Amino acid sequence: MMRFMQWLHRWVSLILVVQVLLWLVSGLFFSFMGHHAMSGHQYKTGAVSERLNQAEVAIDFTEMHDRFPSAHSIKLVNVSGKGQYQVTLAEQRLFIDANTGQPWETDTTLATELALSSYDGPGQLKRVSAVSGSDEVKGWQGAGFRVDMADDLNTRIYVDAASARVVEHRNTPWAIADWAFRLHFMDYSGGRSFNHLLIWTAGLLALWFSLSGLLLLGRNVAKGDFNPRRNRTWLEYFQQQQQPVASDCGGGGTCGLCKVNLRGDDLPVATAAERALLRPDELADGVRLSCQHKVSTAYDVAPLQQSVRSVTLRLERRRQLTPTMTELTFVSSVALEYAAGQFMQFQIPHSNDVITRYYSMANRPDGKQLVFTVRRIDAPGDGIPPGVGSNYLCGLGVGAEIEALGPFGDFLLTEANDRTQLFIGGGAGVAPLRSLMQTELASEQPRRCVFFYGARNVRELCYRESFEMTAGLSYTPVLSEAEEGDEWDGAVGYVHDVALQWLAEEDLNRVDVYVCGPPAMLKATLTGLAELGVPRNRIRFDDFGI
Template sequence: MMRFMQWLHRWVSLILIIQVLLWIISAAVFSLMGHHGMSGHQYMRHVHPPILEKTAPVWPLENVRKSYPDADSIVLRSVLGQPQYQIKQEDNWVYLNARDGHIWQTDTELATRLAEASYNGPGEVTDVTAITSTDEVIDWQGNGFRVDFADDLNTRVYVDADSGQIIEHRNTLWVIADWAFRLHFMDYSGERSFNHLLIWSAGLFALWFSLSGLILLLRNIAQGDFNPRRKPTWLEQLQRDQQPIASSCGGGGTCGLCKVTFTGDQIPAITPAERSMLSAAEVQGGLRLACQHRVRPQDEVELANADVATHQLTLVNKRDLTPSLTELTFTAERAIDYAAGQFMQFKIPHKEAALTRHYSMATKPGSNQLVFTVRHMPAPTADLPPGVGSTFLCQLQPGDQVEAIGPFGDFVLSSQPQRKQVFIGGGAGIAPLRALIQAELDASQPRDCVFFYGARNSNELCYTGEFSVAEAVDYTPVLSEPAAGDNWTGPVGFVHTVAEQWLATQDVQTLDVYVCGPPPMLKATMAMLAKAGVPRDNIRFDDFGI
């Protein structure tokens, strides 16, 4: 629950920050433009009402009263020197020509003259358009005209045809101000109202942000995070002592890499983060995440990968496996003893400080060469850079060197002799799975292996020939989007769905399942395995998307 609260707190804060920036920007627009600049009335002539004595009606007032006995009010006004009766009946208005008593009519010529009479700018009329509504005038519908003037502000004058009245002046500055109002009021309907669903939601978001922030603050205070004399976590302590421990999330408990074993009499209680990252067998064996527990005098801790060291790797071969995967082969200055499924932490030069990126070995141990498959991470948009780690590694040439630390990880083969080994992967997840399968086939009594591998199309499949000829491996490639020229006859869809159909025919208690692939695929596969009833202790996964 606390992890979900942290996740939601971060995303809500992003939403609120964006809206605060919009408020600041729109407020700056208001300040710079001023009231007059936002009105759209820069070229609007302010005309005093004409003297009605000079606009005598021909059709007498008595006739108006006879025709409209229920009128609430009758007003005589002048429209460019022409007399007009305005009659209000309840919520309706009727406009009569005071010369003949007929319903008032505004034609294109009169609308143009009315617009010109209300305009004092430098432009000339360029277009007159009949309209029944416009987004630039709130709460107006009916018969009218839009009169466009050719000036520096693109002035538009709106005339109501039923009454002959000027509805509004609009121009480019008004459009800018209108969008500033929309952003400021969070009302994109143009009604400029504070009473709408979006602003209610923003209020609830702000309330949630405040309450969740308070809860997280109190939790941090209770944990002593703001105490300069607080005890460090085991991850912090091991990093200070330069002990070989992996971490990618900075101590947030989301990557699951900083596993250590508590061997003392008082093993710390499991945390919510560990409950989601560790299996029951690992918890029972005293395995914990170093970032989740502070150092105590009575603790006895063993590192999962005590033989980790820094190695200088030299690239000896590079080849493209698919349009998005490159295989890199390195030699090390000294032998590296690793288990199939483990990974190395590469140091990637970047600006002032080096970054770390994790890549799994793609072959079984026993050779003096290390093979990795690197997925190209292109720039998601023109404004964002491509992946730093993959770009650096894929640009290396034979003879170039790079520093790596390892081996790390516990994504290794199980020791249960009677279980069938099931591998489910996709994309660059092929690397550790290939190493695991090779190691299993190299055993004195290899167990049965089933391998489901997902790719977008046939061009994205790699090592197909190797797995297809392996007699002890039941290999099933799955394409999610086969191209027209693939001539594909195999399974189509998501790899976890195909694997689920196969699992329905198996005794899931007799299986060891290994999963590695892109984060969405990994999440979907883990959910599928739980639904299929595969015991959690029988599942091992490598989340290389962290």
């Protein structure tokens, strides 16, 4: 529950920060623009029409009163030299021609004349078009005319046909201000009202954010996190001792990478984060997350990976596997002991700093040679940067060197047994799975290996020919978006659906499952395995702490 609250607190804070920035920017805009500049009335004139008297119209007040005895008011007005009666009834308002007694009619010529009489700008008439209401004039949905003027502000004048009334002036500064008001009021209907569902929701979110923040703050105070003399966590201890421990969340208990082994009689109780991120057999063996526990002398602690070291990798070969996937073969400066399924932490230079990115080995342990399968992440749109780590690595030239730390990870093969080894992967998740399969099939008594691999189309099938030719491997590629011209007669759909359909026909107690791929695919696969009833201790997956 606490982990969910932390997750929700972060996302709510992001939403609220974005809205506060919108309030700030729109408020500054209002201050600099001023009311007159935002009104759309820069070139609107308040012309006053001459009054008419009954002698100038064919129908007098007496006749109008006889026609509408229940009228609340009857008013005679001058519309461009013509008389018009405005009759206000209980539920409607009528506009009557004072000379014919018929409902008032406004044609294009009169609408143009009325619009120009309300305009004192430098522009000339551009066009006149009939409209039925306008999104630029809230609450007006009647028939009328839009008169466009050719001026520096792109002025639009709206005239109501029923009443011959100049409804409103609009222009480009007004349109910009209107969007600023929408953002400021959070009212995207254009009504500029604070009384609506969206802002009620924002208010409730802000209230929840404040209360949950106080609760989390109290929890941190109780734990002593703000005490300069507080006891450190094991993660902090190892980091200060320059002892490498993987972590991708800064000690927040969300990535599950900083695993350590605890040995002793008085082990700490597993936290909610540990119960969510660690397998039951790991917890039973004393595996914990180093960020979740304070330094203590009550038990012994050791990082899960004892062979972690810093090495220099030199790029020996680069091979393009698919349009987006590149195979990079490095040679290590020293022999590196690692297990199939583990990964390295690359030190990526970026903007006068160094960032870390994790990539799994894609080959079975082979001394100094390490193979990585990297999916290059291009910029998804204008103004959005591409993947820093993948673009840097894929841009390296042969002979280039880079620092890396490792090996890390416990996405390893199960201990010797006679169960079928089922591998389910997608995209760049092929890397650790390939390493695991190569290792298993190279053993003295390889177990049955079944591999389901998902890709969008034929061009994205990584290592296809190699897998098809691998002895002892049952390989099933699955395409989710087969393209025209692929000439594909294999499995289609989502890889987890195809794999789970196969698994449903197997003895679940005779299968070990390994999963690695995109987050959505990983989540769907784990959910499906749980629904089938596959024991949790038979499932291993790698999500790099995402």
